[in-house]
Amino acid sequence: MSRLRDIPLSVLDLAPITSGSDATTALRNTRELAQHAETLGYTRYWVAEHHNMPGIASSAPAVLIGHIADATKTIRVGSGGVMLPNHPSLVVAEQFGMLEALHPGRIDLGIGRAPGTDQRTAKALRRSEAGLSAEDFPQQLTELMQYFNGTAEIAAVPATGMKPPLWLLGSSGYSAQAAGVLGLPFAFAHHFSAQNTLPALALYRKHFRPSEVLSEPYAMVCASVVVADTDEHARWIAGPGALSFVRLRQGRPGPLSSPEEAAEYPYTEIDRLVIEDRMTTQVIGSPETVSAQLDRLLEDTAADELMVTTIVHGHSDRLRSFELLSGLAERTPQLGRSAVRT
Numbered sequence: 062m063s064r065l066r067d068i069p070l071s072v073l074d075l076a077p078i079t080s081g082s083d084a085t086t087a088l089r090n091t092r093e094l095a096q097h098a099e100t101l102g103y104t105r106y107w108v109a110e111h112h113n114m115p116g117i118a119s120s121a122p123a124v125l126i127g128h129i130a131d132a133t134k135t136i137r138v139g140s141g142g143v144m145l146p147n148h149p150s151l152v153v154a155e156q157f158g159m160l161e162a163l164h165p166g167r168i169d170l171g172i173g174r175a176p177g178t179d180q181r182t183a184k185a186l187r188r189s190e191a192g193l194s195a196e197d198f199p200q201q202l203t204e205l206m207q208y209f210n211g212t213a214e215i216a217a218v219p220a221t222g223m224k225p226p227l228w229l230l231g232s233s234g235y236s237a238q239a240a241g242v243l244g245l246p247f248a249f250a251h252h253f254s255a256q257n258t259l260p261a262l263a264l265y266r267k268h269f270r271p272s273e274v275l276s277e278p279y280a281m282v283c284a285s286v287v288v289a290d291t292d293e294h295a296r297w298i299a300g301p302g303a304l305s306f307v308r309l310r311q312g313r314p315g316p317l318s319s320p321e322e323a324a325e326y327p328y329t330e331i332d333r334l335v336i337e338d339r340m341t342t343q344v345i346g347s348p349e350t351v352s353a354q355l356d357r358l359l360e361d362t363a364a365d366e367l368m369v370t371t372i373v374h375g376h377s378d379r380l381r382s383f384e385l386l387s388g389l390a391e392r393t394p395q396l397g398r399s400a401v402r403t
Contacts, residue, residue: 244272
């Protein structure tokens with residue numbers, strides 16, 4: 062029996078902008094995918110924060126979360142995540158307090174420590190160099206929690222008393238330890254930092270202290286997954302994601318290419334080595350192939366929840382991938398509701 066049947070299954074969406082399309086279409090596709098995920102019984106739907114990325118439309122998570130929550134009824138909606146160095150803590154508290162007030166019991170606030178962009182863009186977001194250092198993160202996080210708890214000198218309306226569940230996100234050990242010490246749920250970015258997954262989860266569990274939020278550790282792992290009816294078709298539609306990673310490493314991010322464009326790209330030997338290394342940490346294939354690979358991942362990580370991100374060019378292929386994955390988990394709209402609420 063697949064381990065996927067035993068844990069909540071969730072979605073991370075970057076709202077990819079594809080070649081020949083635009084942000085309006087990308088955001089419309091995000092709304093439709095969220096509705097589809099809700100129907101299929103996924104637990105939560107998170108959107109990421111990225112800036113200065115021509116191929117990603119999710120630059121304003123709070124705005125997009127409100128739109129998705131309005132378009133759905135039961136699925137939890139949240140940030141995966143809000144990059145706290147980019148924003149004053151007061152603004153984040155006000156935004157997510159308002160989202161919680163508008164959609165009580167359905168909002169998650171995932172917080173990241175990295176800026177999620179280059180330093181020049183990060184400076185433009187903050188309008189100064191202040192707050193861009195990782196050393197400032199603990200103070201920013203403390204301020205954010207004080208606004209929700211009503212212990213700050215400034216009243217964050219309507220955040221006080223409207224605190225959504227707070228998650229710490231990470232791709233290394235720093236946030237893992239912080240989440241453990243604070244007794245918060247922890248989400249790890251296995252999809253782009255697979256080599257750090259097991260060490261970070263070990264640190265989280267080692268440093269965990271029970272809190273009013275959690276009595277024991279709760280870890281979610283986010284994996285890059287592409288499911289299709291056959292292994293061959295899955296590899297074909299996963300090609301644009303691999304090319305996107307190559308272009309990002311080259312400092313030339315752009316819209317997500319089509320499978321045909323990805324196949325015709327003049328890859329260098331180094332490009333091919335980068336893709337080969339990248340593909341070893343991704344889960345791509347038919348339902349049978351994906352089930353076996355995810356079972357191994359869940360066994361290795363002992364994750365309490367699995368979050369999946371799927372980067373493919375065709376919207377119908379993305380809808381189909383999540384449909385096939387939910388079938389492996391035998392998910393229904395009544396199952397998989399979060400163990401992490403407060």
